[in-house]
Amino acid sequence: MTRVFTLTLFALAASVALAQDKPKTEIPAAGADGWITLFNGKDLTGWEGLEGYWSVVDGAIQCSEQKATSKQSDLILLCSKDNPEKFADFELRYSWKMVTPEGNSGVQIRGKIDNAKMLHVGGYQADIDAGNGYTGIIYDEGGVxxxxxxxxxxxxKTVWDAENKRSATPLDKSDADIKKAIKPVGEWNECVVHAEGNHIVYSINGQVTTDLTDDSPKACKSGVIGLQMHGGFTMTIQFKDLRIKLLEKK
Structure with a gap:
């Protein structure tokens, strides 16, 4: 019993030491215009995801899965994982293309890794789906x-107040009109997510799709960025042109 306990303590100490020795992923340097390139267009350097699901195809990050072996997981931006406090106020830009006629995905911002084994990120999600039923909304993934x-x-335009109560007013354009700006399966969509303080604006192809002000005690202030792979589908989605500008807090 004593020997087993000693070995267990040794294994625990070794794993802690290994974790401490792992180098921290630094945030890449910004260009003269303030933008930081998050994907090199060649490989998944700087990202972490489940093996066998993520690859680089034609200069884009590609996620492919079969329904029978699908997972609820994310491709995590390592510099945001290692420096979550730095990813609070920013403008994130990227393009995505749904390749298959079914599927669901999204981009996690200010997230929290709530399942380390599955590399799952919860929290605010700029949602995407093949049928564009949910594309353009902001969703609370995993209830984080x-x-x-x-x-x-x-x-x-939605406001969550300090008592966690929700109110909403319509944007200038209707849901139906905004949906027309979202391109279908097989075509690229350009997105901007602007997060500053309690305010997040999600835009697709130059059109604001939703506007969120979150004063709730449950609001996410900073955290991880991730690209979602949603379970339950046979699907392929691609992402490219990922870049971010970190904003100074006012």
Whole structure:
């Protein structure tokens, strides 16, 4: 019993030491214009995901899965994992293309890794799906932002107050009109997510799709960036042109 306990302590100490020895992933240097390139267009350097699901195809990050072996997981930006406090206020730009006629994905911002083994990130998600039923909303993935589900619908300006109560007013354009700006399966969509303080704006192809102000005690202030692989689908999605500008807090 004593020997087993000693060996267990040794293994634990070794794993802790190994974790401490792992070099921290630094945030890449910004260009003269303030933008930081997050993907080199060649390989997955700087990212971490489950093996066998993520690759680089034609200069884009590609996620492919079969329904029978699908996972709820993310490709995690390592510099945001190692420096989550730095990813609070920013403008994130990227393009995505759904390749298959079914599938669901999204981009996690200010997230929290709530399942380290599965590399799952919860929290605010700029949602994407093949049928564009959910594309353009902000969703609380995994309930990390207080279990609030759809936090801000497409076509709405949503406010969560300090008592965690929700109110919403329509944007200038209707949900139906905004949906027309979203390109279908097989075509690239250009996205911007602007997060500053309690305010997040999600835009697709130059059109604001949803506007969120979150004053709730459950609000996510900073955290991890990840690209979602949603379980339950046979799907392929691609991402490219990922870049971020970190903003000074006012």
């Amino acid at each position: 932002a207080g279990g609030r589900g759809i936090m801000s619908k497409r076509g709405e």
